[in-house]
Amino acid sequence: MSGLTNISDDELVRSCIADDAKAQKLLFDRYSRKMMGICMRYAGNRPEAEDMLQEGWIKVFRNLGSFRFEGSVEGWIKRVMVNTCLELLRKNKMQYREVEIETAEEMGSLQVNSSDSLTANDLLKMVHSLPSGFRSVFNLYAIEGYTHKEIGKMLTISEGTSKSQYSRARAQLQRMLEKENKYFLVSAR
């Protein structure tokens, strides 16, 4: 086992394809924390993210044979994971409507002061509070860096829908950030 830990990703994948259980576990251990991070962004909560991670890894191992050793394994696993997340969200009926939230305010190019008190976890909570459709578009555009055209294809929505979903998601997050900042200012006094 100790000999395996330094093995390159490509070697590891070849062993996995050859049905080497140790190699599979190693690949899982190498990337599952990162992949869980991705699932946590797409899911609305931890149990949902756990389901996504599990489904995603099953897909990874079942389709590893189609990996062409072009580009990184990590990038490939990540794409499988994101697609699994989207598929599961779609299965659970992605919501594209705003739920119980005041009408979206005008979008401004407001600058946010990065505050030490805002942790990645706080931001993650804000992302979780978005309806799943908003959340997906936000993740794909702002974090994964896809274009609205690509997102439209991935989610089978129009490019315009992707844009409008994104601006609403953004406005909602901005409102939450503003609230959060106020909170931190008050509590700092």
Next chain:
Amino acid sequence: MEEQNLEQLFQSNLSDLESGVHPDAWKNIKKELKNPELPASGISTIRDTTTISKRVTLKLIILIAAFSVGLGIMLNSLVKKQPVINAISKESNGQATLKAQSTEISKPSRIEQAPLVNNASQKQIINKESEQKPSQTNAFALRTKEKKINVDNSTTKINMLTPNGDGESDYFKPPVEGSYKEYELTIYDAKGHEVFKAKDSSATWDGKLNTGQPAPADVYTYTVNAKDLTGKGHLYQGSIALIR
């Protein structure tokens, strides 16, 4: 202080986010991999077509319902020549009889029906009325069903809990979505006594009482009282079948 825009803030904090993995994750994946492989793409297309066909049927049902509501209204307006009968069904028995009798007197054409007005025939008249606009009842049923699905489907599912350490349903996690700033999971036994309470949204129940002793096999109820990030309250509830 460095200024960032919203995208940069989220991108820099979340793009390389790592998160703890459930201890059973690998075990579950391995188990699933041993199962005969199902054509994954096949499944998803089947699912897609079923959802599409579901949608189509739903639309059809709504269309038919809307059409028959219209028909019902038309029929109703035709039937409006006998408004007294409509009134009867809404009144209590005694009054209904009275009114019907007066109809009998004032409208000889209704004699056929009027003698029917006693307790038994009352039902018949009501039945008749409901037959006249069955579509409306359909439409209402449809609406309630839709609501149920949207609001909370956790109540319809009975959660199984078999805490025997075999890695399957060894603990219970309420099927509650989203992030909450306040969260309280309470579990009650069949008599309504509280057996477990937790304020952590990741809390699970392993089937043990507050005293630490294993709870007896029974059906338990859980409630999750939560306040989301916007301050709105949510209540989820459902049952857990604890099997030992």
